[in-house]
Amino acid sequence: MQRGEFTVRVDLDTTPDNLAAAANRRQAREFAAALQALAANPRFADLHIEITDPLAAAAPREQRAALVAARRFVAGLQERRLRGGRGLLKETTATQVLLEAAAPEVEYYEFTIAEEARIGADWLWVWLDPAGGCFMLLVQAKSFKAENRRLAVDLGYRSGKRQVLQMDLLLESSRVFGVPFAYVVYTGTRDFRTTLECTASHPNGLCRDREGVDVLWLAGLAAHSIQTRARPGEWAGDVMHRGLPLEDMLGTGGPLPPLHDLNLRNNRALPEELRELIAAPQGPAQTAARMILSQISPIRMGQFSLVDETLVDLPGGALFPRLPRDRGHLPVPYLPHVLGGLRAEVPGYVADVLAGQMPPDWVTERLAGIVVVPPSGAAAGQQSAPQAPALPHRLRETRRAA
Numbered sequence: 001m002q003r004g005e006f007t008v009r010v011d012l013d014t015t016p017d018n019l020a021a022a023a024n025r026r027q028a029r030e031f032a033a034a035l036q037a038l039a040a041n042p043r044f045a046d047l048h049i050e051i052t053d054p055l056a057a058a059a060p061r062e063q064r065a066a067l068v069a070a071r072r073f074v075a076g077l078q079e080r081r082l083r084g085g086r087g088l089l090k091e092t093t094a095t096q097v098l099l100e101a102a103a104p105e106v107e108y109y110e111f112t113i114a115e116e117a118r119i120g121a122d123w124l125w126v127w128l129d130p131a132g133g134c135f136m137l138l139v140q141a142k143s144f145k146a147e148n149r150r151l152a153v154d155l156g157y158r159s160g161k162r163q164v165l166q167m168d169l170l171l172e173s174s175r176v177f178g179v180p181f182a183y184v185v186y187t188g189t190r191d192f193r194t195t196l197e198c199t200a201s202h203p204n205g206l207c208r209d210r211e212g213v214d215v216l217w218l219a220g221l222a223a224h225s226i227q228t229r230a231r232p233g234e235w236a237g238d239v240m241h242r243g244l245p246l247e248d249m250l251g252t253g254g255p256l257p258p259l260h261d262l263n264l265r266n267n268r269a270l271p272e273e274l275r276e277l278i279a280a281p282q283g284p285a286q287t288a289a290r291m292i293l294s295q296i297s298p299i300r301m302g303q304f305s306l307v308d309e310t311l312v313d314l315p316g317g318a319l320f321p322r323l324p325r326d327r328g329h330l331p332v333p334y335l336p337h338v339l340g341g342l343r344a345e346v347p348g349y350v351a352d353v354l355a356g357q358m359p360p361d362w363v364t365e366r367l368a369g370i371v372v373v374p375p376s377g378a379a380a381g382q383q384s385a386p387q388a389p390a391l392p393h394r395l396r397e398t399r400r401a402a
Contacts, residue, residue, distance in 0.1 A: 063284065063373050066105035067247040068212075073101040075214035079189045091141040092368075094186045095122060098215065098246075099371060109353045110369040121173055121181060125249075125371045126350055127285040133319060134350070135285035136341045137292065138174055138181035138220075139371075140166070144188050144196075144236060151196045151236045153185060155227040167227060170220060171331060173366050178315030179341035180292055181220035184246065185239055187213055197237045207237070212245030219295035221330055221337065242295065250373070251287045259290065261297040263324055263335060267309050274320055274339070284373055285342060293338050296330075303328035312336060317343045 061069065074097055078088055089097065099108040108123070121138035128134050144151050157166045170181045187193060193208040207213075218239055226238045247253070259278055264270060281287045308326040312333065319342040325333040349359035353370050 061105050063105050064247050064250040064253065066102045067250065070098050070102035070106070071212065071215040071246045074098050074186065075189060078186070078192075078214070082189060082192060088143060088145075088186065088188055088192070091143045091186065092122070094143065095141045095184070098184075106371060106373050108369055108371045111358070111364045111367060121170055121366065122368050123371050124177070124179075124350075124367050124369075125288075125373065126346070127250075127288045127373045128346070128375055129283040129285040130375045131283075132346065133285055133342070133344050134346050135288045136177065136179040136343065136347075136350075137288065138170065138177060138179060138367075139217075140170055140181065140183050140220075141186070142183050142239075143186040144192070146192070146195075149195055150233070151188075151193060152232070153236045153239050155223055155235050155239075156232060167220075167224060171224075174220070174332075174337065176362070176366070178318070180338045182292065183218045183220065183223050183239075185216040185218060185243060187216060187240065189214065193240075196240060197234075207241050212247065213240065213243065215246040216240070216243030217246055217249055218243040219292050219338075221332075221334055222295045222299060224331055225299050244291070244295070249288055249291060250284055251291065256281075256287075256290065257294075259294050259297055260301060261293070262300050262307055262328075263309075263326055264297075266307055267324055267326075269309055269311060269324065271320065274323075284375060288373075289339060289342050292341075293335075296334050296338060300326075300328045300330065300334060303330075305329060314340045317345055317347065319344050 074089070074094055077097060078094075081087060081089065088094075099106070121140045123139045125137045125139050126134050127136075142153055142155075144153050146152075155167065158164060159166050159169070174181045190209060196208040216239065222242055223239070226235055226242070230238050261278070264275055264278060277286050278290055278293065281290045305328045308324060310325050311322040312325040314321055314323060314336050318340050320339055323333070323335045323339060325336065327333045346354070349363045350370060350372075352359040354372070358364065359370075
């Protein structure tokens with residue numbers, strides 16, 4: 001061809017109704033990004049790129065709006081599957097669809113290792129703050145199931161040859177990473193939930209019909225309280241009652257309700273900075289930490305054991321290096337558990353992922369990948385701290401030399 005006559009045209013489909021179509025669209029975007037990078041090279045000044053992508057042309061969504069859109073996308077896909085008699089999505093598939101629908105405002109990086117090798121949570125979510133800090137949370141996916149005309153969720157799931165309780169594995173991984181854990185629960189559709197039993201009252205109608213409950217999140221210690229104190233037949237109703245819409249990981253969309261905490265109110269050893277952070281969190285990282293704590297503090301308030309004010313050391317890099325070891329009847333001290341996820345700087349293994357490198361083995365053997373929520377208003381790949389290049393969702397199998 002003559003110089004100046006080479007044109008590449010890429011048209012991207014934006015309305016997939018299954019995971020394969022979403023994955024193909026993602027690969028097309030990665031191909032288009034590679035072409036654009038090639039065209040920026042002066043050696044290829046005659047290369048002309050035309051890309052038709054309505055999603056890319058749309059106004060950028062904020063991170064909370066991206067999670068709302070992702071939740072609704074999953075709910076719509078679940079509804080189509082149920083109408084076709086195919087049943088709900090599997091948990092791993094639902095999570096991949098969810099993360100793809102939330103991108104690029106919420107970015108994710110998947111590790112290419114055998115699923116059987118993982119012994120911890122599905123994903124590590126990381127909320128970045130403009131100042132360079134972050135909040136981290138281990139997340140495990142769960143899905144409602146129909147059993148004998150009743151809905152159920154298996155909080156007592158056991159895995160592996162030794163049939164270890166999954167919740168115990170999550171607590172162990174939480175200790176290894178020094179961060180809290182939570183569940184993201186796929187509850188199906190409103191019609192699917194018609195048999196769900198919840199005796200608690202809600203101001204806006206039945207618990208199962210609340211807005212945004214198609215995909216819920218629930219703090220791990222709240223789930224532990226349900227699993228140990230309620231009968232299995234009550235688990236689904238209690239999860240639905242206590243869980244919050246996915247997007248509420250980033251706040252409620254309005255003023256946060258007051259948080260009443262036994263230690264924040266009575267423990268004079270707590271730093272004033274912590275009280276101020278909980279009262280008025282600044283940025284996505286602090287807000288996410290506050291939202292997790294808001295599901296656990298009421299449980300501790302309802303326990304009649306004395307407050308243990310003894311301070312314990314948190315993992316290196318924690319924003320608050322010493323916190324009370326008070327636990328009540330919870331399995332671990334709850335303030336170190338939650339606030340250990342607040343870090344003054346991004347840990348090295350997260351920085352590895354942001355730089356396009358595979359993190360250490362001890363990370364990949366416990367996780368399917370890492371989800372990154374940048375500061376509000378920052379596009380994916382353009383976080384102010386730290387800088388992160390645009391990366392493929394599946395990291396290459398390369399590691400740094402020891």
